[in-house]
Amino acid sequence: MLAVRGRRGQCERARPRRASCRQQRQPFAEPGSAGRERKAVTVVSFEGVPGLVSVQKAYGETTLVVDSARLVEACTYLRDEEGFDMLSDVTPTDYLGWAAKGVAGYIGTLSGRDINHPSSQGLQALPEPKPKRFSVNYHLLAVRAGAPRVRVQVWVDDGEAVQSVVGVWPTADWHEREAYDLMGIPIEGHPNLRRLIMEDDWEGHPLRKDYPIGGEPIRFSGEE
Numbered sequence: 001m002l003a004v005r006g007r008r009g010q011c012e013r014a015r016p017r018r019a020s021c022r023q024q025r026q027p028f029a030e031p032g033s034a035g036r037e038r039k040a041v042t043v044v045s046f047e048g049v050p051g052l053v054s055v056q057k058a059y060g061e062t063t064l065v066v067d068s069a070r071l072v073e074a075c076t077y078l079r080d081e082e083g084f085d086m087l088s089d090v091t092p093t094d095y096l097g098w099a100a101k102g103v104a105g106y107i108g109t110l111s112g113r114d115i116n117h118p119s120s121q122g123l124q125a126l127p128e129p130k131p132k133r134f135s136v137n138y139h140l141l142a143v144r145a146g147a148p149r150v151r152v153q154v155w156v157d158d159g160e161a162v163q164s165v166v167g168v169w170p171t172a173d174w175h176e177r178e179a180y181d182l183m184g185i186p187i188e189g190h191p192n193l194r195r196l197i198m199e200d201d202w203e204g205h206p207l208r209k210d211y212p213i214g215g216e217p218i219r220f221s222g223e224e
Helices: 068-080 172-183
Strands: 003-005 011-013 052-058 061-066 086-094 134-141 149-156
Touching (some): 061 068
Antiparallel strands (some): 003 011, 052 061, 086 134, 134 149
16 A cells, blocks of 8 residues: 555545456356356347247347246246346236226327337327236346346236246345235245235235226315
8 A cells, every 4th residue: 555645644544446346247156156157138139038029129138028827937947048147127007098098198098009109299198008917027137247137027917826936036035926926926935925015905006007996086176
């Protein structure tokens, strides 16, 4: 270290600069692999993913649509072969009424509005129908291999179960419980599938689009 003079003449030691966070990360070693390195994530094509239906890229994000019956296979492959060692979130989405006739759009028309192009001009149109009512999205991150991200997506109908991926990423435990609790997605093979946020005797799943909207009538002034 170098000695530098402070504001009042005292001799101080210069602190070494911290390594830049922008430095390229090195491939990581498997626990118990005696230093065997796993390759960094440099995947351009995901053709080897089991049960792959399609690869969608939009807004700098990659989504792998996978057959729900082969979800665990696909996730295991992405972890072991491509280095996606972390599951950061599981997010289900309810598309009830999506693209259905007679569903009002954002501007209140009977035909709806093309929400894929909200600034477009001309005749309003309905969005394209989805494969099934619910999508369940698994957000993956390769922490020790350059930190790329990918989203795995499966589609299920109401009451149709998805496989648990707790055995692939233990972090899926509470994420899957939340998906069951708030959206009613059955999780097949989960070690402890019960409510996470709502009370155990709560009826229904609050984030579903068919969940009754609560409230109390309010009497305004001037009403009899």
